[in-house]
Amino acid sequence: MLSVKVSFSLPNPYRNEFVSLSDSEHTVAFKLDEGTNVARSDFVDLGVISSFEGRRLLGQFSFEYTYEPDRRVITVCGTDFDSAGSMCLTTVPQGTTEYCRQRSAGGGFVSDELAANPHWNYLTTLTPGLRDVFRGIVRTVSDRLIDALKKVPQLIVQVRKDPPEMSAEEHQQFLTVYRGGKFLGFHEPGRQYGPQDEIFTVDSVFGGEVTLTYGEAFANVIGSTNDPKIAGLSWIQLWANQFGTYPVVCTSYQSNGFNCGNSLVGGHVIGGTHASIVPQGSNSVWILPICIQHNNNDNVYMQALKYLKGIWLKNYLGS
Numbered sequence: 001m002l003s004v005k006v007s008f009s010l011p012n013p014y015r016n017e018f019v020s021l022s023d024s025e026h027t028v029a030f031k032l033d034e035g036t037n038v039a040r041s042d043f044v045d046l047g048v049i050s051s052f053e054g055r056r057l058l059g060q061f062s063f064e065y066t067y068e069p070d071r072r073v074i075t076v077c078g079t080d081f082d083s084a085g086s087m088c089l090t091t092v093p094q095g096t097t098e099y100c101r102q103r104s105a106g107g108g109f110v111s112d113e114l115a116a117n118p119h120w121n122y123l124t125t126l127t128p129g130l131r132d133v134f135r136g137i138v139r140t141v142s143d144r145l146i147d148a149l150k151k152v153p154q155l156i157v158q159v160r161k162d163p164p165e166m167s168a169e170e171h172q173q174f175l176t177v178y179r180g181g182k183f184l185g186f187h188e189p190g191r192q193y194g195p196q197d198e199i200f201t202v203d204s205v206f207g208g209e210v211t212l213t214y215g216e217a218f219a220n221v222i223g224s225t226n227d228p229k230i231a232g233l234s235w236i237q238l239w240a241n242q243f244g245t246y247p248v249v250c251t252s253y254q255s256n257g258f259n260c261g262n263s264l265v266g267g268h269v270i271g272g273t274h275a276s277i278v279p280q281g282s283n284s285v286w287i288l289p290i291c292i293q294h295n296n297n298d299n300v301y302m303q304a305l306k307y308l309k310g311i312w313l314k315n316y317l318g319s
């Protein structure tokens, strides 16, 4: 089991004739078990609702995660990822079941959830700005949770994100073709494809970002491409788009005395020290910038030395 703590406070006290919230600091703890689960903090006391018998206002944070201890990987939603699994602040007047939910991104299920709340609904004009206050808190807690996870020694953190914004032309560059379930390469306009070929958009395989710890071992996915040069250019561009910088050196530069080259590709890699075939549907493939020499050598493993962040692919369809 993994446990993490996150602290937060309101940037300013919130006070009007209906609700008063203090700006004192709170700390919430989450315990994370193996598998896909929802983590819930204890309720914290956020303030008082004077308009409702002076009841205390309690808040609880929750989020969905997947923890794979054998791979040392935790997967959570990014703060901007609009999902029912993203960080959520549930507020409730003490002793009632009038729940209001605020998620870090998107709107959640507000209309349904508020139907049975005669006393506690912070979306009305009676509490101006309160929704923004809660949204700020839940986003802070989400950001700090992700930071806290990245600080856990030896833990690999995968964060669900939307693919970077792309023009229609760029989108076309990331169309991939699978033949009989195996990665064939990037879609080439004008090339003839057969009935056994399937074309996928980047949205169907883009999971988000992965952050490795320094020195983490990784190895090639065998059979991820039959043309590393063409494929590499586009995958490396995807990496560059995601992280806002074009890679200039192999992630595993000269690790264990390896003679790296200057030409880089976006390599399909997995955690660990053994290059291997990855089963279809796997969520364990990452894209990291590596030199062509490393990309073509399945007998050595690599290490995260120059870059710690990669693209995380979901529903990998290769091999």
Ligand SMILES: [Zn+2]
Pocket: 250, 251, 252, 253, 254, 258, 259, 260, 261, 290, 291, 292, 293, 294
């Ligand atoms: Zn290299």
